[in-house]
Amino acid sequence: MSGHTAAARFGLLVIAMFLVVSLAAPWLASFDPLLQEIGDRLQPPSLHHWLGTDGLGRDVLSRLIYGTRLTLGLAAFVAALMVPIGLTLGILSGHFGGWIDWVLSGLTNIVMAFPQLILALAFVGALGPGLPNVALALVLTGWPAYARLARAETQLLRRTDYIAAAQMLGIVGPRLLFGHVLPACVPALRVRLALDLAGIILAAAALGFLGLGVRPPTPEWGTMVAEGGKVVFDQWWIAAAPGTAVLLASLAFNCLADGLRDRE
Amino acid sequence: MRGLVSLVLTLVVLVVVTFLLLKLSPIDPALARVGDHASRSAYLQMRQELALDASWPLQLSRYFGRLFHGDLGVSLSSGQPVADDLRRVWPATAELATLAMAVSTILGLALATIAVRRVGRLSDGLIRLISLVGNSVPIFWLGLIALLVFYARLQWVGGPGRLDDAYEYTIAMPTGVVLFDAWRSGMPGALVSALSHLVLPVLMLTAYAIGNVTRLSRTTLLKEMTQEYVTLARAKGAGELRVLLHHVLPNAAALILTALALTYASLLEGAVLVETVFARPGLGRYLTTALFGGDLPAILGATLLIGACFIVLNGLTDLLVRLVDPRAR
Numbered sequence: 001m002s003g004h005t006a007a008a009r010f011g012l013l014v015i016a017m018f019l020v021v022s023l024a025a026p027w028l029a030s031f032d033p034l035l036q037e038i039g040d041r042l043q044p045p046s047l048h049h050w051l052g053t054d055g056l057g058r059d060v061l062s063r064l065i066y067g068t069r070l071t072l073g074l075a076a077f078v079a080a081l082m083v084p085i086g087l088t089l090g091i092l093s094g095h096f097g098g099w100i101d102w103v104l105s106g107l108t109n110i111v112m113a114f115p116q117l118i119l120a121l122a123f124v125g126a127l128g129p130g131l132p133n134v135a136l137a138l139v140l141t142g143w144p145a146y147a148r149l150a151r152a153e154t155q156l157l158r159r160t161d162y163i164a165a166a167q168m169l170g171i172v173g174p175r176l177l178f179g180h181v182l183p184a185c186v187p188a189l190r191v192r193l194a195l196d197l198a199g200i201i202l203a204a205a206a207l208g209f210l211g212l213g214v215r216p217p218t219p220e221w222g223t224m225v226a227e228g229g230k231v232v233f234d235q236w237w238i239a240a241a242p243g244t245a246v247l248l249a250s251l252a253f254n255c256l257a258d259g260l261r262d263r264e
Numbered sequence: 265m266r267g268l269v270s271l272v273l274t275l276v277v278l279v280v281v282t283f284l285l286l287k288l289s290p291i292d293p294a295l296a297r298v299g300d301h302a303s304r305s306a307y308l309q310m311r312q313e314l315a316l317d318a319s320w321p322l323q324l325s326r327y328f329g330r331l332f333h334g335d336l337g338v339s340l341s342s343g344q345p346v347a348d349d350l351r352r353v354w355p356a357t358a359e360l361a362t363l364a365m366a367v368s369t370i371l372g373l374a375l376a377t378i379a380v381r382r383v384g385r386l387s388d389g390l391i392r393l394i395s396l397v398g399n400s401v402p403i404f405w406l407g408l409i410a411l412l413v414f415y416a417r418l419q420w421v422g423g424p425g426r427l428d429d430a431y432e433y434t435i436a437m438p439t440g441v442v443l444f445d446a447w448r449s450g451m452p453g454a455l456v457s458a459l460s461h462l463v464l465p466v467l468m469l470t471a472y473a474i475g476n477v478t479r480l481s482r483t484t485l486l487k488e489m490t491q492e493y494v495t496l497a498r499a500k501g502a503g504e505l506r507v508l509l510h511h512v513l514p515n516a517a518a519l520i521l522t523a524l525a526l527t528y529a530s531l532l533e534g535a536v537l538v539e540t541v542f543a544r545p546g547l548g549r550y551l552t553t554a555l556f557g558g559d560l561p562a563i564l565g566a567t568l569l570i571g572a573c574f575i576v577l578n579g580l581t582d583l584l585v586r587l588v589d590p591r592a593r
Contacts, residue, residue, distance in 0.1 A: 007396070115530075198399070
């Protein structure tokens with residue numbers, strides 16, 4: 001039991017650290033992440049460049065720090081779209097039942113059976129690389145989990161006394177659904193969201209690694225791994241550093257989910 | 265029956281999604297086919313040939329019709345029908361995913377069994393650590409680091425590619441399954457080379473899958489272990505191993521099988537990344553190469569194939585469970 005709480009604490013601590021780093025990036029980074037000093041290219045870690053420099057002589061640590069903004073920003077953006085969409089559809093489906101439920105949960109099951117990464121690849125491949133298309137693909141494949149969760153929770157609640165009491169007080173329509181049903185979905189939702197954020201960070205890095213994320217020279221962890229991968233046999237630190245950052249960020253959210261799951 | 269209907273429906277939606285992507289893409293399929301320097305009349309003729317000016321519903325129905333005949337269009341980069349390309353590359357991916365699945369099943373079930381037999385802080389903690397880290401590590405990066413350590417520095421295994429150069433261009437590859445083709449070539453060195461190039465990719469995919477296999481099997485086994493029939497079996501004097509293998513496993517088989525099938529489906533996705541890192545020819549590398557070339561027919565063809573495998577594997581688990589577990593019939 002104590003192990004789980006420790007995991008959740010570790011997760012929260014690391015997430016807080018990444019948040020601070022992303023907000024304070026201009027003060028923490030000692031170099032411009034885009035500044036190229038070709039004379040200083042492929043330098044090993046030193047006191048001047050803590051994590052060395054990449055193939056274009058850019059400071060790896062500074063790029064890593066600025067990359068935090070992009071990764072966390074994308075994860076937050078995807079969550080901010082995917083969760084409300086899923087919850088709304090799920091609550092409507094669970095509350096009204098009938099043909100609405102039939103259509104909505106059919107759609108949920110279908111999208112849920114789709115392979116997320118492959119579909120994201122196809123989206124970006126067809127519509128063009130870039131962050132908006134990456135986010136769109138992740139939102140479109142990510143919402144069903146929340147719809148399913150909210151639907152189950154709503155169906156359970158439909159027969160409870162406290163919803164009946166609220167209805168007797170004249171609370172109906174959106175206020176009933178979003179004021180009284182929605183809060184009940186929150187505990188289960190937190191675990192799912194923490195898991196999904198870990199997944200989004202990995203998927204975004206994978207797309208960046210494949211060259212389908214942000215356009216260069218914007219610092220992004222997955223793209224940095226790909227750039228470092230070209231010289232990994234000689235200058236391994238260039239790929240090692242951003243990969244470790246991805247691992248840490250994803251691990252933090254997975255640990256948080258692990259801790260939250262066992263508290264229930 | 266219900267399961268079958270939703271399976272078919274899901275496949276239909278997958279086709280519609282790829283069709284929409286085709287239509288919404290800024291890439292002009294006719295221009296891509298004839299090239300930038302083609303004359304206007306050649307371009308218009310290609311548009312006519314591809315029926316790009318017909319109404320969308322008509323185009324969609326034609327799209328379905330072509331798919332039924334196994335026609336996925338012509339790849340822009342290879343100039344070959346996409347269906348032929350896919351037929352050539354998929355065995356390599358199936359080989360990789362199947363080997364990884366076998367390794368993660370054996371290791372995962374062994375780990376889960378050990379953890380169940382010794383319930384305690386240490387084994388629990390270890391399993392949790394494996395599944396947490398396994399689910400968090402970017403597999404493409406792990407592949408790079410593994411190449412650096414075990415290939416470049418220690419030289420224990422083969423590097424990128426599926427064979428050493430000496431064999432890559434000398435042995436015939438009729439099936440595309442590299443272990444089989446290397447064995448058929450009759451050169452012992454080829455088989456050794458194929459194996460040494462396979463070790464790291466298989467291990468990377470195993471890292472991707474083993475966390476899920478272990479965690480789900482452990483949960484299932486633990487739940488069964490608290491059932492009364494286990495107490496009864498023990499009271500009758502059955503040893504722990506006998507209880508586990510003869511009493512618990514048959515009851516847990518259906519759920520474990522479901523977990524394995526879902527994991528196998530996700531390995532197809534993982535294979536895309538692993539093949540790219542290790543430069544192994546296969547479905548995933550075909551897809552990523554197509555992505556760079558803006559080769560839309562190839563992108564959507566590969567998406568359809570991987571997506572369909574994924575959906576069918578997902579859908580078949582229900583059927584599988586009913587075969588294995590009489591209670592579900």
